[in-house]
Amino acid sequence: MNPLRHSLRVFAAETLKQHRRLFGQPLVVFSMLVWPVLQLATTYYTLRPVATASRAAENWPLAADPDRLLAFLATGTLAYAFFFSLVQSAWHLSFERTTGTLELLFLSPAGRLTLMIANGAGALLQNAWLLTCFTVAALTGFGTLSVSAWWMYGIVLLALLIPAVAWGAFLNSLLVFSRDSAFLYTILDEPLWFVSGVRLPHFALPAAVQVVGAVFPLTGSLLAVRGALLEHRTASELAPTLLGLGALSALLLVAAALILRVGEARARRTGALSLV
Amino acid sequence: MTMTTAIEVRGLRKDFPVREKGILGPRTLKRAVDGLDLDIPRGRVTGLLGLNGAGKTTTIKILATLLRPSAGTVRIDGLDAVADARAVRRRINLIAGGERMVYTRMTGRENLWYFGQLYDVPKADLRRRTGELLDLVGLSGAADTMVERYSRGMTQRLAIARGLVNRPDYLLLDEPTLGLDAPIARDLRRVVADLAAHDGTGVLLTSHYLAEVEELCGHVYVISAGRHLAQGSPAELKAATGSHRTVRLTVTDPTERTRAAADAFGATRETLPDGGELITLRHPGDMAGPLTAAVFEAGGSIGGLEIAEASLEDAILTLAERGEAGLAGPGSGRPDATTIRPGAATAPPEAATAPPEAATVPPGAGTAPSEAAAAGVKGGTP
Numbered sequence: 001m002n003p004l005r006h007s008l009r010v011f012a013a014e015t016l017k018q019h020r021r022l023f024g025q026p027l028v029v030f031s032m033l034v035w036p037v038l039q040l041a042t043t044y045y046t047l048r049p050v051a052t053a054s055r056a057a058e059n060w061p062l063a064a065d066p067d068r069l070l071a072f073l074a075t076g077t078l079a080y081a082f083f084f085s086l087v088q089s090a091w092h093l094s095f096e097r098t099t100g101t102l103e104l105l106f107l108s109p110a111g112r113l114t115l116m117i118a119n120g121a122g123a124l125l126q127n128a129w130l131l132t133c134f135t136v137a138a139l140t141g142f143g144t145l146s147v148s149a150w151w152m153y154g155i156v157l158l159a160l161l162i163p164a165v166a167w168g169a170f171l172n173s174l175l176v177f178s179r180d181s182a183f184l185y186t187i188l189d190e191p192l193w194f195v196s197g198v199r200l201p202h203f204a205l206p207a208a209v210q211v212v213g214a215v216f217p218l219t220g221s222l223l224a225v226r227g228a229l230l231e232h233r234t235a236s237e238l239a240p241t242l243l244g245l246g247a248l249s250a251l252l253l254v255a256a257a258l259i260l261r262v263g264e265a266r267a268r269r270t271g272a273l274s275l276v
Numbered sequence: 277m278t279m280t281t282a283i284e285v286r287g288l289r290k291d292f293p294v295r296e297k298g299i300l301g302p303r304t305l306k307r308a309v310d311g312l313d314l315d316i317p318r319g320r321v322t323g324l325l326g327l328n329g330a331g332k333t334t335t336i337k338i339l340a341t342l343l344r345p346s347a348g349t350v351r352i353d354g355l356d357a358v359a360d361a362r363a364v365r366r367r368i369n370l371i372a373g374g375e376r377m378v379y380t381r382m383t384g385r386e387n388l389w390y391f392g393q394l395y396d397v398p399k400a401d402l403r404r405r406t407g408e409l410l411d412l413v414g415l416s417g418a419a420d421t422m423v424e425r426y427s428r429g430m431t432q433r434l435a436i437a438r439g440l441v442n443r444p445d446y447l448l449l450d451e452p453t454l455g456l457d458a459p460i461a462r463d464l465r466r467v468v469a470d471l472a473a474h475d476g477t478g479v480l481l482t483s484h485y486l487a488e489v490e491e492l493c494g495h496v497y498v499i500s501a502g503r504h505l506a507q508g509s510p511a512e513l514k515a516a517t518g519s520h521r522t523v524r525l526t527v528t529d530p531t532e533r534t535r536a537a538a539d540a541f542g543a544t545r546e547t548l549p550d551g552g553e554l555i556t557l558r559h560p561g562d563m564a565g566p567l568t569a570a571v572f573e574a575g576g577s578i579g580g581l582e583i584a585e586a587s588l589e590d591a592i593l594t595l596a597e598r599g600e601a602g603l604a605g606p607g608s609g610r611p612d613a614t615t616i617r618p619g620a621a622t623a624p625p626e627a628a629t630a631p632p633e634a635a636t637v638p639p640g641a642g643t644a645p646s647e648a649a650a651a652g653v654k655g656g657t658p
Binding site for chain 2: 001005006009010012013016017020021099100101103104105106107108109110265267268269270271
């Protein structure tokens with residue numbers, strides 16, 4: 001028995017499961033592309049009259065250029081789609097508490113953290129690829145990309161993927177042991193959009209909101225993505241942000257492992273799948 | 277430490293913390309399992325019986341590593357179910373009755389593949405195993421159909437196949453045929469018997485269908501309120517609890533003599549609307565022949581004869597009632613438990629001997645009833 005091979009098999013199994021769950025109907029293309037693009041359009045046409053006003057442009061020069069504003073919002077929408085797809089995925093996983101399949105996962109010898117990571121990553125890969133392709137193609141077409149080196153695309157991808165997968169594992173672990181998944185789903189929707197600077201630059205948010213936003217990896221991912229794709233930042237310039245993201249991702253994975261350990265131990269003691 | 281190929285449970289106890297009043301109320305412990313000892317060897321179907329709330333499902337979940345015992349030990353082939361839980365999970369599987377815990381947006385084949393991956397079943401083996409299992413549960417024709425299009429029975433059969441996907445050394449069956457159609461339930465019983473007899477799988481079975489337990493189990497543990505009441509083969513349990521066969525004899529023209537013959541056996545009599553009489557005798561022995569012969573000899577016309585075998589259900593109910601009343605007999609190391617071994621069974625005093633008259637029935641009299649019942653003939657008058 002090879003633990004790495006077993007983990008890869010669990011990963012493949014969860015990916016198939018997510019594929020079946022997400023791609024059961026052709027209308028899935030709406031949640032993968034049409035809906036995010038509509039959100040982007042709504043945000044853009046709401047912000048544009050305000051952002052192009054002279055006083056606003058003084059504080060936020062990027063906003064004066066409609067193409068750059070659109071690129072700013074598009075990267076925000078893309079990164080948000082990465083992270084919010086994991087909120088949705090975790091919410092769906094929490095349904096397995098009631099359908100009984102969650103107990104079967106705990107009955108199996110599959111690694112719990114592996115399951116949580118695989119579940120999130122499987123959903124992410126299938127949810128985000130279309131919007132990613134669309135966004136990259138659109139930004140290239142508009143000519144708004146300003147990238148210091150070709151391999152910065154790789155850094156952008158990692159800056160999105162790694163924190164998102166860690167975020168997904170953390171949320172999955174939290175929600176499978178939570179009776180209030182609907183509540184968590186709600187507070188991680190609009191507030192996540194707001195505190196992470198999806199629609200507005202981070203510096204424009206109140207200090208308290210910036211502090212709250214720092215807890216979410218989406219904030220750091222957005223700084224890295226926009227810095228690399230729109231602001232011509234080099235890897236060394238982005239190093240503090242990337243290191244912070246790495247640390248936050250590690251913290252989220254440790255927290256996920258801890259939640260799983262505590263949650264499963266409690267479930268085995270009390271018979272209830274909950275943390276408290 | 278000796279390595280054994282069995283599940284060994286010693287002094288198992290499980291307490292659940294419960295709050296009586298809301299989330300801030302005082303926390304108390306509710307004992308679900310209380311000092312159980314079980315041995316579940318490979319190659320045998322072992323039954324675990326008890327009334328609702330007896331602790332059967334809790335026990336099974338502990339063996340499946342889904343619950344942690346509060347005290348006592350569970351060793352599976354020498355592995356500790358707590359310390360070595362992950363290794364134990366590779367050797368066991370659990371099938372719960374009425375279970376439809378599969379993924380509805382995947383096909384039957386994909387479900388089995390998915391769980392095979394979780395159990396790390398070797399690739400080639402998994403492909404073969406998936407085909408075998410789909411055949412076994414009669415789903416080969418629907419193997420590539422989404423489960424959401426399955427009927428309830430089909431989904432349940434898939435759930436059963438899921439429980440076998442890792443070729444478990446020990447299979448825990450919690451009411452496995454609950455809700456299954458009779459032919460499928462029969463097939464499942466055959467599969468379970470084969471698993472034990474030919475593959476050497478150790479099976480622990482709980483079921484409310486006691487005929488199923490009687491058919492499959494070589495050894496049965498009876499528990500009540502989480503405590504061990506008795507153990508033994510189904511026959512031993514029935515014998516030890518004095519479970520009775522019931523003979524119902526219809527006499528079409530009862531007379532004082534036929535009534536006296538019935539009374540001599542301790543039978544009860546009931547007058548039927550058509551003037552006939554129903555004689556009912558409950559007895560641990562095979563008294564149909566002697567009773568019918570005696571009535572026949574007394575000049576009675578036999579209108580019908582029905583023999584109901586002693587049931588395990590009666591035995592379990594008796595044991596449960598004794599357990600609840602704290603009246604269980606001595607035997608298995610626990611002061612309130614009974615271990616029933618071959619030859620050790622004792623019938624209650626009233627069942628130990630047949631009525632004296634019955635003993636005088638001449639050889640061959642036992643063959644008369646069936647003929648008489650079939651022909652509805654009137655007996656000879658002495």
